[in-house]
Amino acid sequence: MKLLITGGAGFIGSNFAHYMVKKYPDYQLINLDALTYAGNTDNLAELNGCPNHRFVHGSICDKQLVENLVQQGVDAVINFAAESHVDRSIAHPEVFVQTNVLGTQLLLEAARKHKVRTFIQISTDEVYGSLGPAGLFTEQTPIAPNSPYSSSKAAGDLLARAYFETYGLQVMITRCSNNYGPYQFPEKLIPHMIISAIADRPLTVYGDGLNVRDWLHVEDHCSAIDLVLHKGTAGEVYNIGGSNERTNISIVSTILEELQKPETLIKYVADRLGHDRRYGIDASKIINELGWKPKYRFETGIRETIRWYLQNDQWWNPIISGQFKLNEVNPNDTDQEQS
Template sequence: MNLLVTGGAGFIGSHFIKHIINTHPTYQVINFDALTYAGNLDNVVEVSHLSRYHFVKGDIADRGAVLAVMNEYDIDAVINFAAESHVDKSIEGPDVFVRTNVLGTQTLLHAALENNIKRFIQISTDEVYGSLGAEGYFTEKTPLAPNSPYSASKASADLIVRSYFETFNMNVNITRCSNNYGPNQNSEKLIPLMISKAIAGEKLPVYGSGLNVRDWLHVKDHCQAIDDVLHKGKPGEVYNIGGDNEWTNIDIVRKILNELKASEELITFVTDRKGHDHRYAIDPAKITAELGWKPQYEFSEGLIETINWYKSRLVLESAE
C-alpha cells in the first residue's frame, strides 16, 4: 500500500506514520504536511532515513499540490489527520479552521475521487457530539451538536466525507476519538502544558472549577485503532475510539503534580473557556465488536511514561 498521511508531522499523525512503518514492512508512507506551528519533522526523525518514507510540504486546501502528490506516488489510501485543532485558537480566529478543516477536507476528497483512490479515512473528534451531562456516552448514532468553531469545522468536514460515500459511493470511514495523550504532543494541550509548567515551578492555569470531564486515550492505542479501520473497516461507517478512561481536569493536574512531587499550590483557577463542554465520554463498543480493537495502555502507566518523556526532553534542551 502507498499511504498518503496528511498532517503527518503533527502529534497523532507522526505516531501513526511510525506505527505503520514499524507494523507493515511493505508499505510506503507519504507525509503531506504544511508545517504550521503544530507540525514538527523532529516527530518523525526515527523514520526519515527510510526509503519507504517521503515528506512533501503542502497544504490540503491547495488543489494543485494535493493532485501532484497523489499522482506522483500512486496513492492507495488517504488518512487525513491535517487539521487546526486547538479550541482556544478557534475562538480567537475561526477563519483558518474553516479553511483547513472544511475546505481542505473537501479538496482532499475530490482529488481522491478523481484519482480513484481506494480508501479515505477522516480523523475526527468526539467534540463534534457536543457536551454530555453526568451520565451517558457518545455512540456513532449520537446527533452532531458542536459547540466551538473548532468542533463545528470538524463536524462540517465529517458531513462532507459522508456525502462522498452517499453521492459517489466512495470508500470512506470517519473515526472519532477521545482526548489523546502521549509523547510529542504540542505544549498547548492540557497534559503537556501542565507537565512543563510543573517542572518549571510555574503556575498551572486550570479553567473554571476544573471539573470538566474528558475520556483519555493513549496515542498508540489510537494509532492501532486507525490501522484496524484502514484494513477492516466497513465502507461508509463511523467508528468511535475511546479509552473508557474518564477524569476531571483537576484530577489529571493533581496526578501530574503528585508524580512530579510538586505542590498543589501551583494550581491557579482561571476564567472558564467560552462554550466549554462539560463532559465527553465515548462508547467504543462498535469498533470492539466489529474490528476487535481494545485499548492496551493502563492510564497511570501511560501518564508516567508521558511525564518521563517530557522530563527527558527538558533535560536534553537544557544541555544544548
C-alpha cells in the first residue's frame, strides 16, 4: 500500500509516520509537509534512510505538487496538515482558512481525480463546540465551532463529507481529543508546562484553570487511525478519545509534582477569548465497531512524556532559542497539534 501523509513533520503526523514505518515495512509512505513554524524535520530524523519513507517539502495548497504526488499510485491520503493553534487563529484567521479549508479541498479534488481508494480527514473534537458539566461528544453531536481554528476544521470536514456524498470518494473523518506525547511543539499546554518547569519559569494558566479536556496519548491516536485505514467504513465519522478528562490546573500540578517543582511557579493570567469550558469524547463507536483499545493510562503516559522531554532537550532547545519563546504566546493551547 502506498500512503500520502500530509502534515507528516508535525506532532501527530510524524508520530504516525514512525508508527506506520515500523508496523508496515512493506508499505510506501510519501510524507508531505510545508515546514511552517510547527513542522520540523528533526521529528523524522530516525526515519532518514528508511527505504519506505520519502519526505517532500511542500504545501497542500500547491495544486500541481499535490496532483503530482497523488498520481504516483497513491492508495490512501491521510490529511494531518492543519494550522491548529487557537490563539494564532484569533490573530490571523485567514491563514487557517487557506490551509484548513482550501488546502483540504485541493487534496480532496486530487484524490477524486486520480481515483484514490481512501481519504482520511484528521479532525478535532473542537468542531463540536463546548460541553457543559455533563455529557460527551458523539458522532451525532451537531458541529458548533467557536474559534476560527475549529470553524476552519469544521469546514474541511464538511467538504470531505460532500466529496463522499457527491462524488463517492471513500472518505472517513476522525475527530480526536487532545493529544500529548513526544515531538509536540512547545506552545502546547503539556510540553510548554514541562519545559517551563524545567527552566523554573512561571507556568502561566488561563483564567481559573478549570477548563476540562480529554487527553489521548499520540500513540493510541496512531493505532486508532491505523484501524480506520484498514477497517473503517466510508462516509463514517469516528471519535477517538482517551477517557482521561482533566482540568488544565490538574495537568500543571501533575507536571510540577513529577518534576518536584513548587506550585508557587503557577501564575494565573486573563482568560482567552471564547475559551471553551469542556470537551469530552464518547469513543464507543470505534471501540465497538473496529476493536480499538487505548494502551496508555494517563498516569503512565504523562510520566513517559515528561521523561521524554527531560531526555531530549537537544530537540526542544533549538526551538525555544530560535523559533519560539516560552512566553511569546498565551500558552494554554490545549488543542492537538496536527500539522
